[in-house]
Amino acid sequence: MQTVKVFKLGKAQAVRIPVRYQFDSDEVEVFQRGGELVLRPKPANAADLFARARAIAGDCFKDFTRPEQGEARPVPSLDA
Numbered sequence: 133m134q135t136v137k138v139f140k141l142g143k144a145q146a147v148r149i150p151v152r153y154q155f156d157s158d159e160v161e162v163f164q165r166g167g168e169l170v171l172r173p174k175p176a177n178a179a180d181l182f183a184r185a186r187a188i189a190g191d192c193f194k195d196f197t198r199p200e201q202g203e204a205r206p207v208p209s210l211d212a
Contacts, residue, residue: 175181
């Protein structure tokens with residue numbers, strides 16, 4: 133584990149991220165998990181976001197089966 137200094141940047145706090153931990157993106161998400169402050173790359177698009185959600189869920193939904201949807205009901209015409 134490496135220790136870094138916290139410093140003020142205007143009214144915000146900042147840290148210098150060591151080279152070996154630098155992100156390959158211009159934006160990161162920041163949130164608290166318990167007593168930790170977590171930084172992670174911001175998903176580039178919806179596909180990345182869903183991939184991350186699947187990775188977090190793991191095997192949680194492996195036995196899920198979609199219920200039978202049945203027949204589609206006719207929709208009345210609005211042009212009458």
